[in-house]
Every structure is written in structure tokens, then in C-alpha cells.
Amino acid sequence: xxxxxxxxGDLVQSGGSLTLSCEASGKIFSIKEMGWYRQAPGxxxxxxxxxxxxxTTDFIASVKGRFLISRDDAKKRVYLKMNNLKPEDTxxxxxxxxxxxxxxxxxxxxxxxxxxxxxxx
Numbered sequence: 001x002x003x004x005x006x007x008x009g010d011l012v013q014s015g016g017s018l019t020l021s022c023e024a025s026g027k028i029f030s031i032k033e034m035g036w037y038r039q040a041p042g043x044x045x046x047x048x049x050x051x052x053x054x055x056t057t058d059f060i061a062s063v064k065g066r067f068l069i070s071r072d073d074a075k076k077r078v079y080l081k082m083n084n085l086k087p088e089d090t091x092x093x094x095x096x097x098x099x100x101x102x103x104x105x106x107x108x109x110x111x112x113x114x115x116x117x118x119x120x121x
Contacts, residue, residue: 004022004023005025007022014086022112023076027102028099028101029103035047036080036095038092039092048067049069088119
């Protein structure tokens with residue numbers, strides 16, 4: 001019943017910017033951690049960024065200073081603002097959220113289906 005849908009992926013030139021969005025729907029009581037992974041051609045799915053319940057953030061070194069993660073709990077959304085994009089950022093980006101379906105539920109990780117970002121040289 002819970003689903004996450006990403007949007008915002010596109011083809012952009014090196015140095016450009018994109019903002020990805022992910023919205024959750026379905027039976028949701030509360031959302032804990034939110035974050036993003038990405039999978040480039042020939043690579044495994046790698047962690048990119050996450051934002052905690054206390055609004056602390058973490059990023060992989062290669063995107064620090066360029067990417068920003070934020071959340072809107074009222075809209076059940078997580079965003080990834082990407083600036084100064086590089087060709088090596090090309091990947092399918094997947095959002096995830098740790099979601100409780102009801103009070104006193106344990107949180108489960110839910111994944112979106114991914115949105116493709118292509119950065120040309």
C-alpha cells in the first residue's frame with residue numbers, strides 16, 4: 001500500500017542543476033529517515049545522502065558542497081538539490097524512506113523505482 005515515486009530526472013549539461021523529488025503515498029503514520037542512493041552504469045547502488053529525524057544530513061564525499069537534501073514531512077516528500085553536476089553524477093537515482101504504517105509499528109525501508117539523471121560533458 002505504500003509507494004514512493006521519484007520525479008525530476010533529466011538530461012543536463014555539465015555544470016547545470018537539477019532538483020529531484022520523491023513523494024510517498026499510501027498507509028503512512030510517520031516517516032523516519034529519508035535518503036537517496038544512485039546506480040551508475042556498471043556500478044552497484046551507492047549511498048548518496050540522507051536526512052534524519054532530527055534534520056541532520058550526511059553526504060558521500062564526491063557530492064559534498066554540491067548537493068543538498070531536504071524534507072517536507074507534511075507533503076511526505078524528500079528532495080535532492082544537485083548543483084554543479086558532473087558527468088560522473090550520471091545514474092539512476094533512488095529515494096528511500098523508513099516508514100511506520102501505524103502507531104507503534106516498526107519502521108521498514110521503502111524504495112522508489114528510480115529517476116534517471118544524465119549529465120553530458
